[in-house]
Amino acid sequence: MAATKKGLTTVAIYPDWCKGCGLCAAFCPKKVFEMDPVAGKARVVNEEECVNCGFCELHCPDFAIVLSPKNTDTDSSNNPTAKAKP
Amino acid sequence: MSEVTQLIHHYLRHNKKFPHMLCAGCGHGILLGSLIRSVHNAGLSKDEVVVISGIGCSGRLAVYVDFNTIHTTHGRALTFATGIKMANPELVVIVLMGDGDALSIGGNHLIHAARRNIGVNAIILNNEIYGMTGGQCSSTTPQDCFSMTTPFGQLEKSFDIVDMALASGANFVARTTAFHAQLTDEVIGQALANPGFNLIEFFSPCHTQYGRKNKYKNAIAMYQDLKSKTMDVDKYKALEESKREGVMPIGVFLKRDDPALETRYAGVRAKLQEAKQKKAEAAKAAQAKPAKAKEPKPDKGAKGKETKQDKGDKA
Amino acid sequence: MKKKRTQLFALGNEAVVEGALLAGCTFFAGYPITPSSEIMEVMAQRLPMEEDSVFIQMEDEIASMGAIIGASLAGRKVMTATSGPGFSLMQELIGYGCMVEAPMVIVNVMRGGPSTGLPTSPAQGDVQMARWGTHGDHPIIVLSASTVQQCLDMTITAFNFAEKYRTPVILLLDEVTAHTRERFELPFAEEYEVFSRITPSVPPEWFHPFQDSLRGVPPMPPLGAGYRVHVTGLTHDEMGFPTQRPEEIEEAISRLFRKIDQFYPDIMMVEEYKTEDAEVAVIAYGSVARSAHHAVDRAREEGVKAGLLELKTLFPFPRPQVVKLARRCKCLLVPEMNMGQMSREVKRVNNGITRVRTINRVDGRIITPTQILKNLTQI
Numbered sequence: 001m002a003a004t005k006k007g008l009t010t011v012a013i014y015p016d017w018c019k020g021c022g023l024c025a026a027f028c029p030k031k032v033f034e035m036d037p038v039a040g041k042a043r044v045v046n047e048e049e050c051v052n053c054g055f056c057e058l059h060c061p062d063f064a065i066v067l068s069p070k071n072t073d074t075d076s077s078n079n080p081t082a083k084a085k086p
Numbered sequence: 087m088s089e090v091t092q093l094i095h096h097y098l099r100h101n102k103k104f105p106h107m108l109c110a111g112c113g114h115g116i117l118l119g120s121l122i123r124s125v126h127n128a129g130l131s132k133d134e135v136v137v138i139s140g141i142g143c144s145g146r147l148a149v150y151v152d153f154n155t156i157h158t159t160h161g162r163a164l165t166f167a168t169g170i171k172m173a174n175p176e177l178v179v180i181v182l183m184g185d186g187d188a189l190s191i192g193g194n195h196l197i198h199a200a201r202r203n204i205g206v207n208a209i210i211l212n213n214e215i216y217g218m219t220g221g222q223c224s225s226t227t228p229q230d231c232f233s234m235t236t237p238f239g240q241l242e243k244s245f246d247i248v249d250m251a252l253a254s255g256a257n258f259v260a261r262t263t264a265f266h267a268q269l270t271d272e273v274i275g276q277a278l279a280n281p282g283f284n285l286i287e288f289f290s291p292c293h294t295q296y297g298r299k300n301k302y303k304n305a306i307a308m309y310q311d312l313k314s315k316t317m318d319v320d321k322y323k324a325l326e327e328s329k330r331e332g333v334m335p336i337g338v339f340l341k342r343d344d345p346a347l348e349t350r351y352a353g354v355r356a357k358l359q360e361a362k363q364k365k366a367e368a369a370k371a372a373q374a375k376p377a378k379a380k381e382p383k384p385d386k387g388a389k390g391k392e393t394k395q396d397k398g399d400k401a
Numbered sequence: 402m403k404k405k406r407t408q409l410f411a412l413g414n415e416a417v418v419e420g421a422l423l424a425g426c427t428f429f430a431g432y433p434i435t436p437s438s439e440i441m442e443v444m445a446q447r448l449p450m451e452e453d454s455v456f457i458q459m460e461d462e463i464a465s466m467g468a469i470i471g472a473s474l475a476g477r478k479v480m481t482a483t484s485g486p487g488f489s490l491m492q493e494l495i496g497y498g499c500m501v502e503a504p505m506v507i508v509n510v511m512r513g514g515p516s517t518g519l520p521t522s523p524a525q526g527d528v529q530m531a532r533w534g535t536h537g538d539h540p541i542i543v544l545s546a547s548t549v550q551q552c553l554d555m556t557i558t559a560f561n562f563a564e565k566y567r568t569p570v571i572l573l574l575d576e577v578t579a580h581t582r583e584r585f586e587l588p589f590a591e592e593y594e595v596f597s598r599i600t601p602s603v604p605p606e607w608f609h610p611f612q613d614s615l616r617g618v619p620p621m622p623p624l625g626a627g628y629r630v631h632v633t634g635l636t637h638d639e640m641g642f643p644t645q646r647p648e649e650i651e652e653a654i655s656r657l658f659r660k661i662d663q664f665y666p667d668i669m670m671v672e673e674y675k676t677e678d679a680e681v682a683v684i685a686y687g688s689v690a691r692s693a694h695h696a697v698d699r700a701r702e703e704g705v706k707a708g709l710l711e712l713k714t715l716f717p718f719p720r721p722q723v724v725k726l727a728r729r730c731k732c733l734l735v736p737e738m739n740m741g742q743m744s745r746e747v748k749r750v751n752n753g754i755t756r757v758r759t760i761n762r763v764d765g766r767i768i769t770p771t772q773i774l775k776n777l778t779q780i
């Protein structure tokens with residue numbers, strides 16, 4: 001969870017699950033999010049700035065934020081669902 | 087961090103309606119995420135975990151996770167947990183309660199579960215209010231604060247959950263908040279690995295029912311508040327008495343590994359079993375040499391069994 | 402050589418424990434209260450010595466109920482025992498037990514009430530409460546016993562009904578029956594049936610935990626067996642999840658009733674004594690049935706054609722048996738140690754067929770054979 005360099009992380013929001021509480025926008029240290037006043041939901045505006053601190057993903061009460069490495073061909077041992085026992 | 091949300095999805099019941107029923111910004115959702123991550127990190131299988139909840143917004147969490155889940159009645163979750171743990175000590179029992187649940191209607195069960203040191207992990211989602219029923223005061227609503235039933239300010243003092251757990255005999259006591267998801271993951275993880283009664287107080291902002299009545303502009307302001315007023319418990323202890331006002335210590339307050347009730351019970355049973363075996367052997371020996379040995383007197387209360395054997399011997 | 406049954410000489414309360422152990426009870430949680438405490442004390446002594454069995458004293462009767470429901474969900478055969486004040490505290494969770502269909506046996510040894518009342522005196526004042534004590538519409542099975550032998554037999558029956566129909570079963574004793582010490586026999590294993598709940602025969606992916614079936618009683622997996630059921634006191638659909646849909650609610654609640662209704666003949670237990678030619682019949686339960694038994698014999702000596710219908714099942718109320726008797730008799734006499742709780746049921750099903758007279762005693766004393774006899778000869 002160590003903060004990494006900028007520009008290595010994709011930040012995605014499931015709009016269907018976002019309730020627009022604004023926590024991500026308020027506490028992201030890099031101002032990656034903005035609240036969309038019309039939709040009443042968060043949206044990603046500064047993805048390049050993200051340092052992968054993890055705060056938003058851990059604190060979104062609705063599990064609506066997904067962080068993933070930009071480089072998609074990371075090895076599959078990184079896949080948590082493989083570890084989860086049924 | 088790429089795995090966090092995908093991981094959570096692996097443990098959610100996707101045949102339930104999402105997003106969940108909680109209000110926007112409700113701290114309870116953050117706890118749900120922490121719980122899932124902690125169970126995952128502890129390497130537990132879904133089948134061995136039992137999540138037991140009371141009634142309240144906090145009680146509704148159980149339905150969303152793909153474990154064995156039991157949504158009990160208001161205040162009684164710990165009594166179910168006690169029965170389940172004693173009935174099957176192999177199960178990992180996690181109890182989710184609201185502050186009203188755990189301290190008002192269920193306060194007696196809480197102190198007794200701690201005193202017994204039953205092997206249960208209890209998490210109290212403290213939002214300082216009755217969320218589900220529309221914002222009436224609870225036994226953790228701070229003095230002078232407002233609620234639907236304290237329109238002129240709360241006159242009564244509130245419980246300090248950590249103090250109460252410490253005084254009642256819990257094995258592990260920690261406090262964390264919805265602003266501190268990482269700490270929450272950490273303490274739940276520690277609890278899951280600790281025997282006996284482990285209690286975690288989780289401060290969980292409820293803007294809908296508490297914040298609005300107490301001058302918080304929005305949910306964010308409540309998280310801001312948690313951010314600014316909390317301090318690691320060790321640092322807090324080092325603080326001068328006069329500087330502690332308004333500071334909320336968080337972290338682990340106590341951790342010990344006294345044997346859990348179910349373990350002690352198993353110990354007693356093992357002893358009894360051994361004694362029974364010895365007695366049976368002695369009886370055998372006595373039968374071989376009937377003249378000398380005398381049957382030990384049957385002990386009081388075990389009448390049925392003893393009579394049964396006596397009659398059998400005579401018949 | 403013919404085997405002889407084991408004879409014991411003990412209290413009704415102790416016979417309850419014997420019955421429970423024969424029926425396979427492996428979990429007891431309780432809170433002491435007169436006149437039921439002996440059940441708990443003997444359990445405390447016996448259970449830790451039995452194979453894989455648990456005894457625990459809880460902090461109150463609500464907690465006792467919570468613990469046994471939890472243990473029942475974990476796959477145990479469970480029981481608790483109490484008396485009036487404790488039975489009042491148990492009511493909310495009895496309803497929970499009905500809703501989640503957890504098998505359990507609750508023994509209530511009735512003492513004088515209301516409130517603290519008469520802790521050491523007999524009464525039968527909890528009859529309607531046993532039927533209707535918890536809130537909401539629900540079916541329930543309530544059994545009773547009049548002798549120490551019956552305490553054993555009916556406890557076994559209570560466990561069997563609980564497991565067969567996935568429901569709380571209440572065994573209503575009165576102080577006299579519970580504290581009578583007399584000879585009784587342990588049946589041989591082949592003489593009684595032991596029923597255990599049915600567990601799912603399909604893999605978890607196919608399992609619908611509250612699905613309707615011909616019997617109306619869904620199989621019940623123990624916690625931890627891989628089925629990961631959601632259990633809730635909220636009205637739920639067949640998957641166990643809360644529902645607000647009228648058609649699902651209707652189906653769920655009517656199944657709860659139907660699973661008991663359709664087995665009335667199995668559940669409604671009575672014992673008839675000299676009723677074939679009876680002109681007056683006593684309808685009684687608990688210790689009063691014993692007095693009535695004597696009274697009937699003496700009335701016969703005096704030339705009165707009397708009979709006795711002893712109710713071993715109080716609810717569902719044995720309507721067919723009572724109606725049959727009402728059609729034949731000039732009068733039904735219902736003696737009870739309350740102001741008329743079972744006689745309400747008798748009058749309801751009698752519905753004008755014949756005369757119904759009551760004897761009500763609430764002074765903490767038993768109803769004697771003489772008292773019943775006097776009424777029988779006057780009719």
Ligand SMILES: Cc1ncc(C[n+]2csc(CCOP(=O)(O)OP(=O)(O)O)c2C)c(N)n1
Pocket residue numbers: 141142143144145160183184185186187188211213215216217218219224
């Ligand atoms: C016996 C009983 N009394 C009252 C209620 C109504 N009730 C439901 S939830 C609740 C309070 C919930 O507050 P809390 O436990 O703090 O949970 P929260 O909703 O705040 O998470 C009350 C009083 C009930 N369900 N059962």
Ligand code: SF4
Pocket residue numbers: 013017018019020021022023024025041042059060061062063064065111
């Ligand atoms: S924290 Fe989650 S729910 Fe809240 S605004 Fe951001 S994405 Fe939406």
Ligand code: SF4
Pocket residue numbers: 011027028029030031032033049050051052053054055056057067
């Ligand atoms: S990981 Fe940190 S920096 Fe990146 S978007 Fe989330 S909160 Fe902002």
Ligand code: SF4
Pocket residue numbers: 107108109111112113114143144213217218291292293294295
């Ligand atoms: S009322 Fe409060 S506790 Fe309940 S869901 Fe809303 S924010 Fe959460």
Ligand SMILES: [Mg+2]
Pocket residue numbers: 142184185186211212213214215216217224
């Ligand atoms: Mg609350």
